[in-house]
Amino acid sequence: MRCSKDVLIFHCVWLLMASTASADEPLRLTRDGRQKSSPVFRNRGQEVVYVDFADRSLFQLRKLVIADGSNEKLHAESAAAEFEPTWSGDGECYSYLKLRGVLSISIVVRDKQGTILNEIMPGGGFNGYRSPALSPDHSRLVFSYGERGAQQIYSAKLNGEERRTLSESAGINNWPSYSPDGQSIVFGSSRDGNFEIYCMKADGSNTRRLTENPFQDIRPRFSPDGRRIAFTSHRDGNAEIYVMNKDGSELRRITDNDERDDYAEWHPDGQQLVIVSERGGEHDLYMVKLDTAH
């Protein structure tokens, strides 16, 4: 009940904000133009947390409240570079990457109040994790990690223990993301030559290829109902957002912009995506409604 009320509030805000924009134009959520990445919704879609390139030496996590446009640093106390945030489906936990030192990147897990639960340290030397994602019930996390010349998908408990290798292939495996029921993981892999989208069971079995084209398909994300997957593809000459069914069928191009559209993330209502779009050389967050998209 609470959720539907929040969604209603969101749509009222949307209508208000969109009143000055064309119906089929994406709604611009930020206007600073700075480089951004990895937006994720939280609080039932009322807020977006994203990575802001505050300057060329610092990534920081920022929180945007859509209703009033207020925008603040997520971790006011943090001086470290933080990036690639992700929330568990139940909203209880979130994690992100933290630059600890020279070419050394850990995974930090916090509860919804912001208390740090764990920091999973990388190996020695130049080493770092990529693309953490929490299971819907926050019992496990998956991530990408480079070892022995390959980059595989791993699963572990939130403290880093009980690590399991989920992918075992040549090339780069990256951007793992759980389905809403926690039974499947969608990810990108270059095992067949260039980046394509694949799906496997959460235990790493039954891997299936979902896309096939000579240009990269990356950063897949399951829709809230688990039936569709949004991702970025370069198949039409530059980075655009596409949506397909979870079996790879009914591919649909969502954005059509001469510049870069990337980092799609589903709104909880399943009808909209937040993306980072480069327009006029500036990078901002935009909301794209699927029913009016290209």
Add this chain to the structure above:
Amino acid sequence: MLDIGAFRAKTCAGISRRSFLQVAGSAPLAMGLSGGHLSAAPSRRAKSVIFVFLWGAPSHLDTCDPKPNAPAEYRGPFGVIPTRTAGVFFTEMIPRIASRSDRFSLIRTHATTAPGHPDGGTLALTGFPEFPTPVQPNFGSIISKTRGHHENLPPFFSITSGMLADGGRRIEGYGGGLLSESHDPFLVGCSANGEVKLAGLGLLDELNPLRIQDRRQLVAQLDTAARRADHEAERAWSRNMKSSYDLLLDAAGRQAFDLTRETIKTRARYGHTTFGQSSLLARRLVEAGVPYVQLNYSRHPEAMNPGFELGWDTHIYNFELLQDQHCPTLDRAFSALLDDLYDRGLIDDTLVVMMGEFGRTPRISANSARDHWPPCYFSIWAGGGVQPGRVIGSSDRLGEYPLGDIVSPLMVGTTIAHLAGIDTQARAEMNVLTGGKVIDALL
């Protein structure tokens, strides 16, 4: 610290905001020459040079020398796309540059002997090792000595947020070296929103450089600032005052730094990134008559180091950083720079060279990235007498070694000097670039 003022400017969206113009005191500034200029040869083609330095060293396999048929442990995850040059492919990471290959020539057979960033950087920028010191001069310093000031503009600018450094270690080949510090570059920084900062100094809020009319007022302010400066800053002050002073009093000089004079469309073409707007600044400096601009992608080579700018040294996150950051930024800015130089009729008089200090390991590392690889890397050359659309040399099937003759950093400097009209005799008189050969295949 010497602060020279602030001004308000309009953003491309028309919103008034505060911008700053700061003149360096701690940064070395080129002084007017005290005689001894070496005249350029009549055959001079390139009035200006833009040397785009990809500090940290980009992977040649993931950009301009892909090996799609190599084993997975070499080729990387990126697809390849055709360029406008028959039979030549780049990775899909740089489509705009690929679509302009008829506007530049590509060398795929560079090799260097220095395996690290400080030594590799010095070798890349001077053609010689970093020891013994003082080192041989930066290519820009040779141009500086030959050309001298253009009106009140220093002859050698380095666009950077500060002195190039690997960790805390300054790159020795940054400046004049044996030719003296008077041929060091004038350091100028540029932010993603186009604010230009002449490095190293604070600010005099009460002074507005764009409205400086009263020379006495400026002198008084500068003197006050000098009295406040510590000993080191005072020494820098003495060395640099004339250039700073002249530059600020010269309307054309000040305007060269004012990116808000560009149209919204032009600024957008370059992208609102630090490197994008820095590239636009490079074009403006060339347009104003500056003979040599070193356009640095980053101040530091490291890719992921707390407090440091993101460079091309991708020992981890090679594929992620190229895909998400470096290649989109470079692709947009460099292609815009080429187009702009063409559109404005500047390309024939402007030599553009783009390269790093070495390549990166063709074999993907244990960390799923790429490490340093001095034996093979690439460069791009455009304008200024270079024949476009050529591909010079090739690497072997894995991208590990050049096939045939290699092109050394010394040959790069010698060719730049040659195209800028500094002939063999002039180089010998300056005792620079000794033993260097011109890359004839570019001409």
